[in-house]
Amino acid sequence: MHYELPIGAFIAALLVLVPLPWHWRARNVATISIVAWLFTFNVIYGINAIIWAGNFRKVAIIWCDIVTKLQIGGNIALPACCLALCVHLESIASLRHAQSALNNKRRKLVIDIVLCWVLPLVYMGLHYVVQGHRFDIVEDFGCRPTTYNSIASIFLIWLPPMLCVVGTLVLAGMCLFHFFRRRITFARHLQQSNSALTTSRYFRLIAMSIVQMFWGIAIMSIMMAFTLRSGLRPWISWDDVHSDWLRIDVFPARFIPPQTMFWTHLMWWSIPISSLLFFIFFSFGEDAMKEYRQCFTWLGDRTWKKFQRGGKTDKKRKLILPTTNISKPIPIPQEVARAKFLSLHFDKSEPLSLSFSSSTVCESTIYSPTSSKAMSSSDLHTPTTQAYRPESQFSSTTTEMSGATIVDVESGQAPPKYYYHAF
Numbered sequence: 001m002h003y004e005l006p007i008g009a010f011i012a013a014l015l016v017l018v019p020l021p022w023h024w025r026a027r028n029v030a031t032i033s034i035v036a037w038l039f040t041f042n043v044i045y046g047i048n049a050i051i052w053a054g055n056f057r058k059v060a061i062i063w064c065d066i067v068t069k070l071q072i073g074g075n076i077a078l079p080a081c082c083l084a085l086c087v088h089l090e091s092i093a094s095l096r097h098a099q100s101a102l103n104n105k106r107r108k109l110v111i112d113i114v115l116c117w118v119l120p121l122v123y124m125g126l127h128y129v130v131q132g133h134r135f136d137i138v139e140d141f142g143c144r145p146t147t148y149n150s151i152a153s154i155f156l157i158w159l160p161p162m163l164c165v166v167g168t169l170v171l172a173g174m175c176l177f178h179f180f181r182r183r184i185t186f187a188r189h190l191q192q193s194n195s196a197l198t199t200s201r202y203f204r205l206i207a208m209s210i211v212q213m214f215w216g217i218a219i220m221s222i223m224m225a226f227t228l229r230s231g232l233r234p235w236i237s238w239d240d241v242h243s244d245w246l247r248i249d250v251f252p253a254r255f256i257p258p259q260t261m262f263w264t265h266l267m268w269w270s271i272p273i274s275s276l277l278f279f280i281f282f283s284f285g286e287d288a289m290k291e292y293r294q295c296f297t298w299l300g301d302r303t304w305k306k307f308q309r310g311g312k313t314d315k316k317r318k319l320i321l322p323t324t325n326i327s328k329p330i331p332i333p334q335e336v337a338r339a340k341f342l343s344l345h346f347d348k349s350e351p352l353s354l355s356f357s358s359s360t361v362c363e364s365t366i367y368s369p370t371s372s373k374a375m376s377s378s379d380l381h382t383p384t385t386q387a388y389r390p391e392s393q394f395s396s397t398t399t400e401m402s403g404a405t406i407v408d409v410e411s412g413q414a415p416p417k418y419y420y421h422a423f
Contacts, residue, residue, distance in 0.1 A: 002049070002140050005268070009046030012272035013039050019282035022291060029109065030085035031205075031282075033116035037077045038278060040070060041271045048142025056139040056250040064143035068135045072127045072145050073120035075157070078274065079164035079216055082209040084115040086171035089205055093178035126156045133247040140253055141268055149228055150235040158224050165220070168213045175206050208281040212274060219270045226263050 016038045023031040044067045051060055088108055132148035147153050179202075235241065253261070 002053070005049035005140065006046040006053075008269070008272050009042045009049060012275035013042035013046065015279040015283075016042070016275040018279060022282070028085075028088075029112035030081050030088065030116060033084075033112070034078065034081045034278065037074055037081065038271065038275045041074055042275055044070065045142075045268065045271060049140065052137065052142040053140060056137050056252050058137065058248055058250065060143075061248075064135050064137070068143055068145040069124045069127070072157075073124040074271075075220070076123045076161045076164060077116065077120040079161050079168060079213065080115045080119050082212055083164045083168045083171070084112045085205060086168050086175065086209050087111060087115075089175045089202065089209075090171045090178070092202075093175050093182075123160060130156055130241070131245070132241055133245055133249065136249045136251060138251045138253075138256075138264065141264065146249075147227065148233065148235075148241050149230075150233050150241075152235050154232075158220070161220055162217070165213045165217045168209055172206050172210050172213075175202075204281050208278065211277055211281075215270075215274065215277065219267065222263065223267055226260075226267070 016035055020032070020035050023035065048067070088111075091104070091108075127145070127147070130148045130150065130153040131146060133146055136144045136146055138144055147157055256264070
Protein backbone atom coordinates (compact mmCIF):
# COMPACT_ATOMS: atom_id res chain seq x y z
CA MET A 1 0.00 0.00 0.00
CA HIS A 2 1.16 3.49 -0.86
CA TYR A 3 -0.07 5.81 1.88
CA GLU A 4 1.71 8.76 0.28
CA LEU A 5 -0.68 8.76 -2.69
CA PRO A 6 -3.91 9.90 -0.95
CA ILE A 7 -2.02 12.14 1.47
CA GLY A 8 -0.18 13.92 -1.34
CA ALA A 9 -3.34 14.28 -3.42
CA PHE A 10 -5.42 15.82 -0.63
CA ILE A 11 -2.62 18.17 0.46
CA ALA A 12 -2.29 19.36 -3.15
CA ALA A 13 -6.07 19.87 -3.31
CA LEU A 14 -5.91 22.13 -0.25
CA LEU A 15 -2.86 24.06 -1.46
CA VAL A 16 -4.45 24.93 -4.78
CA LEU A 17 -7.36 26.59 -2.93
CA VAL A 18 -5.11 29.06 -1.08
CA PRO A 19 -4.83 31.65 -3.93
CA LEU A 20 -8.52 31.28 -4.86
CA PRO A 21 -9.90 34.36 -2.96
CA TRP A 22 -7.73 36.85 -4.86
CA HIS A 23 -8.59 35.33 -8.25
CA TRP A 24 -12.27 35.22 -7.29
CA ARG A 25 -12.32 38.94 -6.48
CA ALA A 26 -10.44 39.67 -9.71
CA ARG A 27 -13.12 37.69 -11.64
CA ASN A 28 -10.38 35.90 -13.57
CA VAL A 29 -12.28 32.99 -15.11
CA ALA A 30 -9.16 31.31 -16.52
CA THR A 31 -7.30 31.06 -13.20
CA ILE A 32 -10.47 30.09 -11.33
CA SER A 33 -10.96 27.31 -13.88
CA ILE A 34 -7.38 26.14 -13.34
CA VAL A 35 -8.08 25.94 -9.60
CA ALA A 36 -11.31 24.03 -10.21
CA TRP A 37 -9.72 21.47 -12.54
CA LEU A 38 -6.66 20.91 -10.34
CA PHE A 39 -8.79 20.58 -7.21
CA THR A 40 -11.10 18.08 -8.94
CA PHE A 41 -8.17 16.02 -10.20
CA ASN A 42 -6.49 15.83 -6.81
CA VAL A 43 -9.70 14.82 -5.06
CA ILE A 44 -10.32 12.11 -7.66
CA TYR A 45 -6.77 10.80 -7.32
CA GLY A 46 -6.99 10.80 -3.53
CA ILE A 47 -10.31 8.93 -3.45
CA ASN A 48 -9.10 6.39 -6.00
CA ALA A 49 -5.94 5.77 -3.98
CA ILE A 50 -8.07 5.05 -0.90
CA ILE A 51 -10.62 2.78 -2.60
CA TRP A 52 -8.06 0.67 -4.45
CA ALA A 53 -5.28 0.71 -1.85
CA GLY A 54 -3.70 -2.75 -2.05
CA ASN A 55 -6.48 -4.22 -4.23
CA PHE A 56 -7.79 -4.24 -7.79
CA ARG A 57 -11.44 -5.13 -7.22
CA LYS A 58 -14.12 -4.19 -9.73
CA VAL A 59 -16.07 -1.81 -7.51
CA ALA A 60 -17.48 1.72 -7.86
CA ILE A 61 -18.22 1.16 -11.55
CA ILE A 62 -20.33 4.31 -12.03
CA TRP A 63 -17.73 6.37 -10.18
CA CYS A 64 -15.08 5.12 -12.58
CA ASP A 65 -17.23 5.92 -15.61
CA ILE A 66 -17.46 9.53 -14.44
CA VAL A 67 -13.92 10.17 -13.23
CA THR A 68 -12.22 8.53 -16.21
CA LYS A 69 -14.02 10.99 -18.50
CA LEU A 70 -12.97 13.86 -16.26
CA GLN A 71 -9.38 12.63 -16.40
CA ILE A 72 -9.56 12.66 -20.19
CA GLY A 73 -10.97 16.20 -20.12
CA GLY A 74 -8.15 17.31 -17.87
CA ASN A 75 -5.59 16.43 -20.53
CA ILE A 76 -6.75 19.46 -22.51
CA ALA A 77 -8.39 21.53 -19.75
CA LEU A 78 -5.18 22.80 -18.15
CA PRO A 79 -3.48 23.77 -21.46
CA ALA A 80 -6.73 25.38 -22.64
CA CYS A 81 -7.06 27.41 -19.42
CA CYS A 82 -3.48 28.66 -19.78
CA LEU A 83 -4.23 29.50 -23.41
CA ALA A 84 -7.28 31.55 -22.36
CA LEU A 85 -5.17 33.32 -19.75
CA CYS A 86 -2.47 34.22 -22.27
CA VAL A 87 -5.09 35.45 -24.76
CA HIS A 88 -6.31 37.88 -22.10
CA LEU A 89 -2.80 38.97 -21.09
CA GLU A 90 -1.77 39.54 -24.70
CA SER A 91 -4.85 41.66 -25.36
CA ILE A 92 -4.04 43.77 -22.30
CA ALA A 93 -0.42 44.23 -23.28
CA SER A 94 -1.40 45.32 -26.79
CA LEU A 95 -3.56 48.30 -27.71
CA ARG A 96 -6.55 46.15 -28.68
CA HIS A 97 -7.76 46.03 -25.09
CA ALA A 98 -8.19 49.81 -24.89
CA GLN A 99 -9.64 50.11 -28.37
CA SER A 100 -12.43 47.60 -27.69
CA ALA A 101 -13.22 48.43 -24.07
CA LEU A 102 -16.99 48.35 -24.61
CA ASN A 103 -17.17 44.77 -25.85
CA ASN A 104 -14.02 43.46 -24.20
CA LYS A 105 -15.61 41.97 -21.06
CA ARG A 106 -18.24 40.06 -22.96
CA ARG A 107 -15.76 38.80 -25.53
CA LYS A 108 -13.29 37.76 -22.82
CA LEU A 109 -16.00 35.89 -20.91
CA VAL A 110 -17.07 33.98 -24.02
CA ILE A 111 -13.47 33.04 -24.86
CA ASP A 112 -12.78 31.89 -21.30
CA ILE A 113 -15.91 29.73 -21.08
CA VAL A 114 -15.33 28.17 -24.50
CA LEU A 115 -11.67 27.34 -23.88
CA CYS A 116 -11.91 26.37 -20.20
CA TRP A 117 -15.14 24.35 -20.21
CA VAL A 118 -16.74 23.82 -23.62
CA LEU A 119 -13.56 22.56 -25.29
CA PRO A 120 -12.86 19.94 -22.55
CA LEU A 121 -16.46 18.71 -22.80
CA VAL A 122 -16.15 18.28 -26.58
CA TYR A 123 -12.79 16.57 -26.06
CA MET A 124 -14.38 14.13 -23.59
CA GLY A 125 -17.09 13.33 -26.11
CA LEU A 126 -14.57 12.69 -28.88
CA HIS A 127 -12.69 10.27 -26.65
CA TYR A 128 -15.54 7.79 -27.03
CA VAL A 129 -14.54 7.38 -30.68
CA VAL A 130 -11.22 5.79 -29.68
CA GLN A 131 -12.31 4.22 -26.37
CA GLY A 132 -11.60 0.52 -26.92
CA HIS A 133 -13.13 -0.68 -23.63
CA ARG A 134 -14.71 0.79 -20.53
CA PHE A 135 -11.67 1.49 -18.31
CA ASP A 136 -8.76 -0.12 -16.51
CA ILE A 137 -8.21 -0.65 -12.78
CA VAL A 138 -4.63 -0.47 -11.56
CA GLU A 139 -3.83 -1.63 -8.04
CA ASP A 140 -3.12 1.32 -5.68
CA PHE A 141 -4.02 3.86 -8.40
CA GLY A 142 -7.63 3.06 -9.17
CA CYS A 143 -9.51 3.40 -12.43
CA ARG A 144 -7.77 4.84 -15.46
CA PRO A 145 -9.12 5.79 -18.92
CA THR A 146 -8.27 3.71 -21.94
CA THR A 147 -7.56 4.60 -25.55
CA TYR A 148 -7.48 2.47 -28.67
CA ASN A 149 -4.06 3.43 -30.02
CA SER A 150 -4.44 4.23 -33.71
CA ILE A 151 -4.11 7.08 -36.17
CA ALA A 152 -7.49 8.40 -34.99
CA SER A 153 -6.29 8.58 -31.36
CA ILE A 154 -3.29 10.70 -32.38
CA PHE A 155 -5.50 13.31 -34.04
CA LEU A 156 -8.34 13.21 -31.50
CA ILE A 157 -6.48 12.70 -28.20
CA TRP A 158 -2.84 13.69 -28.50
CA LEU A 159 -2.81 16.52 -31.04
CA PRO A 160 -5.36 18.98 -29.48
CA PRO A 161 -3.49 19.39 -26.14
CA MET A 162 -0.24 19.89 -28.02
CA LEU A 163 -1.84 22.65 -30.10
CA CYS A 164 -3.05 24.37 -26.94
CA VAL A 165 0.44 24.18 -25.47
CA VAL A 166 2.04 25.65 -28.60
CA GLY A 167 -0.57 28.43 -28.73
CA THR A 168 0.04 29.27 -25.07
CA LEU A 169 3.79 29.52 -25.57
CA VAL A 170 3.37 31.71 -28.66
CA LEU A 171 1.01 34.11 -26.86
CA ALA A 172 3.30 34.19 -23.81
CA GLY A 173 6.17 35.19 -26.09
CA MET A 174 4.01 37.96 -27.58
CA CYS A 175 3.20 39.19 -24.05
CA LEU A 176 6.89 39.45 -23.27
CA PHE A 177 7.49 41.22 -26.57
CA HIS A 178 4.86 43.86 -25.75
CA PHE A 179 6.42 44.35 -22.34
CA PHE A 180 9.95 44.93 -23.60
CA ARG A 181 8.67 47.26 -26.30
CA ARG A 182 6.76 49.39 -23.74
CA ARG A 183 8.81 48.62 -20.65
CA ILE A 184 9.04 52.30 -19.65
CA THR A 185 5.30 53.01 -19.80
CA PHE A 186 4.06 49.46 -19.20
CA ALA A 187 2.92 50.01 -15.59
CA ARG A 188 0.88 53.08 -16.60
CA HIS A 189 -0.55 51.14 -19.52
CA LEU A 190 -1.76 48.39 -17.16
CA GLN A 191 -3.47 50.97 -14.96
CA GLN A 192 -5.22 52.54 -17.95
CA SER A 193 -6.47 49.14 -19.13
CA ASN A 194 -8.71 48.76 -16.01
CA SER A 195 -7.59 45.15 -15.64
CA ALA A 196 -6.70 45.20 -11.90
CA LEU A 197 -3.24 43.96 -12.86
CA THR A 198 0.09 45.21 -11.69
CA THR A 199 3.44 44.48 -13.30
CA SER A 200 4.25 41.79 -10.72
CA ARG A 201 0.87 40.08 -11.15
CA TYR A 202 1.24 40.24 -14.93
CA PHE A 203 4.62 38.54 -14.81
CA ARG A 204 3.47 35.90 -12.34
CA LEU A 205 0.61 34.93 -14.64
CA ILE A 206 2.90 34.74 -17.67
CA ALA A 207 5.58 32.82 -15.77
CA MET A 208 3.02 30.37 -14.40
CA SER A 209 1.62 29.74 -17.88
CA ILE A 210 5.06 29.16 -19.38
CA VAL A 211 6.23 26.84 -16.60
CA GLN A 212 2.98 24.90 -16.62
CA MET A 213 3.17 24.46 -20.38
CA PHE A 214 6.75 23.24 -20.36
CA TRP A 215 5.89 20.85 -17.56
CA GLY A 216 2.73 19.77 -19.38
CA ILE A 217 4.44 19.19 -22.70
CA ALA A 218 7.08 17.07 -20.98
CA ILE A 219 4.42 14.94 -19.26
CA MET A 220 2.34 14.59 -22.42
CA SER A 221 5.38 13.53 -24.41
CA ILE A 222 6.20 10.89 -21.81
CA MET A 223 2.60 9.69 -21.74
CA MET A 224 2.43 9.52 -25.51
CA ALA A 225 5.69 7.57 -25.76
CA PHE A 226 4.60 5.28 -22.92
CA THR A 227 1.17 4.63 -24.45
CA LEU A 228 2.37 4.15 -28.02
CA ARG A 229 5.44 2.08 -27.13
CA SER A 230 3.82 -1.06 -28.54
CA GLY A 231 2.92 0.61 -31.84
CA LEU A 232 -0.31 1.64 -33.50
CA ARG A 233 -3.21 -0.69 -34.06
CA PRO A 234 -5.17 -0.66 -37.32
CA TRP A 235 -8.47 1.18 -37.44
CA ILE A 236 -10.77 -1.25 -39.19
CA SER A 237 -14.24 -0.01 -38.28
CA TRP A 238 -16.32 1.45 -35.47
CA ASP A 239 -17.76 -1.95 -34.63
CA ASP A 240 -14.33 -3.50 -34.43
CA VAL A 241 -13.02 -0.86 -32.03
CA HIS A 242 -16.09 -1.06 -29.76
CA SER A 243 -16.72 -4.79 -30.06
CA ASP A 244 -15.82 -5.46 -26.40
CA TRP A 245 -16.53 -2.02 -25.01
CA LEU A 246 -17.95 -3.17 -21.62
CA ARG A 247 -14.72 -4.96 -20.70
CA ILE A 248 -12.89 -3.80 -17.55
CA ASP A 249 -9.22 -4.77 -17.36
CA VAL A 250 -7.43 -5.09 -14.01
CA PHE A 251 -3.70 -4.85 -13.36
CA PRO A 252 -2.28 -6.23 -10.10
CA ALA A 253 0.84 -4.42 -8.95
CA ARG A 254 2.94 -7.61 -8.75
CA PHE A 255 2.42 -8.22 -12.47
CA ILE A 256 3.45 -4.70 -13.56
CA PRO A 257 7.12 -4.39 -14.63
CA PRO A 258 9.22 -2.01 -12.47
CA GLN A 259 9.89 0.34 -15.37
CA THR A 260 6.19 0.58 -16.17
CA MET A 261 5.41 1.16 -12.50
CA PHE A 262 7.93 4.01 -12.42
CA TRP A 263 6.27 5.80 -15.33
CA THR A 264 2.86 5.16 -13.81
CA HIS A 265 3.98 6.86 -10.62
CA LEU A 266 5.43 9.78 -12.58
CA MET A 267 2.24 10.36 -14.54
CA TRP A 268 0.16 10.11 -11.36
CA TRP A 269 2.28 12.67 -9.49
CA SER A 270 2.16 15.13 -12.41
CA ILE A 271 -1.16 16.57 -11.17
CA PRO A 272 -0.06 17.20 -7.54
CA ILE A 273 3.17 18.73 -8.87
CA SER A 274 1.17 21.03 -11.18
CA SER A 275 -0.91 22.06 -8.15
CA LEU A 276 2.26 22.78 -6.19
CA LEU A 277 3.61 24.96 -9.01
CA PHE A 278 0.37 26.93 -9.09
CA PHE A 279 0.56 27.38 -5.31
CA ILE A 280 4.16 28.59 -5.44
CA PHE A 281 3.46 31.23 -8.10
CA PHE A 282 0.45 32.78 -6.36
CA SER A 283 0.91 32.13 -2.64
CA PHE A 284 4.12 34.05 -1.89
CA GLY A 285 3.58 37.31 -3.73
CA GLU A 286 2.76 40.71 -2.31
CA ASP A 287 -0.98 40.20 -2.75
CA ALA A 288 -0.90 36.84 -1.01
CA MET A 289 1.08 38.20 1.94
CA LYS A 290 -1.45 41.01 2.30
CA GLU A 291 -4.23 38.44 2.35
CA TYR A 292 -2.43 36.42 5.02
CA ARG A 293 -1.95 39.50 7.21
CA GLN A 294 -5.60 40.43 6.92
CA CYS A 295 -6.66 36.87 7.74
CA PHE A 296 -4.40 36.65 10.80
CA THR A 297 -5.54 40.09 11.97
CA TRP A 298 -9.19 39.08 11.66
CA LEU A 299 -8.60 35.83 13.53
CA GLY A 300 -6.68 37.66 16.26
CA ASP A 301 -9.42 40.25 16.70
CA ARG A 302 -12.11 37.60 16.89
CA THR A 303 -10.14 35.53 19.39
CA TRP A 304 -9.35 38.56 21.58
CA LYS A 305 -12.97 39.75 21.59
CA LYS A 306 -14.18 36.27 22.48
CA PHE A 307 -11.61 36.10 25.28
CA GLN A 308 -12.77 39.47 26.61
CA ARG A 309 -16.43 38.42 26.51
CA GLY A 310 -15.53 35.19 28.27
CA GLY A 311 -13.94 37.12 31.13
CA LYS A 312 -17.11 39.13 31.72
CA THR A 313 -19.58 36.26 31.80
CA ASP A 314 -19.71 36.16 35.63
CA LYS A 315 -20.95 39.75 35.72
CA LYS A 316 -23.79 39.04 33.33
CA ARG A 317 -25.32 35.93 34.87
CA LYS A 318 -29.06 36.06 35.22
CA LEU A 319 -30.86 34.92 38.36
CA ILE A 320 -33.73 32.50 37.70
CA LEU A 321 -36.04 31.26 40.45
CA PRO A 322 -36.89 27.54 40.56
CA THR A 323 -40.55 26.82 39.86
CA THR A 324 -41.07 23.79 42.10
CA ASN A 325 -44.70 23.69 43.33
CA ILE A 326 -45.24 27.27 42.05
CA SER A 327 -47.54 28.00 39.13
CA LYS A 328 -45.21 30.64 37.65
CA PRO A 329 -41.80 32.00 38.64
CA ILE A 330 -41.61 35.23 40.60
CA PRO A 331 -39.65 37.84 38.64
CA ILE A 332 -36.82 39.55 40.49
CA PRO A 333 -36.16 43.29 40.00
CA GLN A 334 -33.42 43.90 37.49
CA GLU A 335 -31.30 45.90 39.90
CA VAL A 336 -31.25 42.98 42.30
CA ALA A 337 -30.60 40.39 39.60
CA ARG A 338 -27.60 42.33 38.37
CA ALA A 339 -25.97 42.60 41.77
CA LYS A 340 -22.94 40.37 41.74
CA PHE A 341 -23.09 39.83 45.50
CA LEU A 342 -26.49 38.12 45.33
CA SER A 343 -26.57 34.34 45.66
CA LEU A 344 -29.37 31.78 45.56
CA HIS A 345 -29.85 29.02 48.15
CA PHE A 346 -32.46 26.34 48.54
CA ASP A 347 -33.55 25.09 51.97
CA LYS A 348 -36.94 23.72 53.01
CA SER A 349 -36.27 24.24 56.73
CA GLU A 350 -35.61 27.99 56.62
CA PRO A 351 -38.03 30.86 55.93
CA LEU A 352 -38.31 32.49 52.52
CA SER A 353 -36.43 35.78 52.87
CA LEU A 354 -35.88 38.41 50.17
CA SER A 355 -33.24 40.98 51.15
CA PHE A 356 -32.36 44.23 49.43
CA SER A 357 -29.55 46.62 50.14
CA SER A 358 -30.58 49.89 51.64
CA SER A 359 -29.61 51.82 48.52
CA THR A 360 -31.63 49.68 46.10
CA VAL A 361 -34.69 51.26 44.52
CA CYS A 362 -36.96 48.66 42.89
CA GLU A 363 -38.93 49.90 39.92
CA SER A 364 -39.72 46.66 38.05
CA THR A 365 -43.14 45.03 37.92
CA ILE A 366 -43.90 41.98 40.06
CA TYR A 367 -46.18 39.29 38.69
CA SER A 368 -49.34 38.49 40.72
CA PRO A 369 -51.02 35.22 39.67
CA THR A 370 -54.27 36.05 41.52
CA SER A 371 -54.74 39.50 40.07
CA SER A 372 -54.72 40.78 36.50
CA LYS A 373 -53.29 44.05 37.76
CA ALA A 374 -49.50 44.13 37.85
CA MET A 375 -48.04 45.66 40.97
CA SER A 376 -44.92 47.80 40.91
CA SER A 377 -42.07 47.00 43.19
CA SER A 378 -42.04 50.67 44.07
CA ASP A 379 -44.95 49.81 46.36
CA LEU A 380 -42.24 48.55 48.68
CA HIS A 381 -41.98 51.92 50.43
CA THR A 382 -38.83 51.18 52.34
CA PRO A 383 -36.10 48.67 51.64
CA THR A 384 -36.62 45.88 54.10
CA THR A 385 -36.65 42.14 54.49
CA GLN A 386 -39.93 40.22 54.33
CA ALA A 387 -40.06 36.58 55.31
CA TYR A 388 -42.70 33.94 55.04
CA ARG A 389 -43.11 31.97 58.27
CA PRO A 390 -44.62 28.48 58.15
CA GLU A 391 -46.28 29.05 61.52
CA SER A 392 -48.25 32.03 60.18
CA GLN A 393 -51.86 31.75 59.21
CA PHE A 394 -52.27 29.94 55.90
CA SER A 395 -56.02 29.63 55.64
CA SER A 396 -56.08 29.84 51.88
CA THR A 397 -53.81 28.60 49.11
CA THR A 398 -52.15 31.98 48.71
CA THR A 399 -49.55 33.83 50.68
CA GLU A 400 -48.56 37.46 50.07
CA MET A 401 -44.95 38.56 50.17
CA SER A 402 -44.01 42.20 49.67
CA GLY A 403 -46.86 42.86 47.28
CA ALA A 404 -46.36 39.61 45.34
CA THR A 405 -48.50 36.49 45.68
CA ILE A 406 -47.20 32.92 45.86
CA VAL A 407 -49.70 30.20 44.90
CA ASP A 408 -49.41 26.50 45.60
CA VAL A 409 -51.67 25.02 42.95
CA GLU A 410 -51.24 21.37 43.91
CA SER A 411 -51.64 20.84 47.65
CA GLY A 412 -52.45 24.22 49.13
CA GLN A 413 -49.42 23.84 51.40
CA ALA A 414 -46.69 26.32 51.93
CA PRO A 415 -44.21 26.20 49.05
CA PRO A 416 -40.56 25.26 49.51
CA LYS A 417 -38.52 27.98 51.16
CA TYR A 418 -36.19 30.09 49.05
CA TYR A 419 -34.21 32.86 50.60
CA TYR A 420 -31.70 35.37 49.38
CA HIS A 421 -28.99 37.02 51.39
CA ALA A 422 -26.24 39.48 50.61
CA PHE A 423 -22.60 39.12 51.49
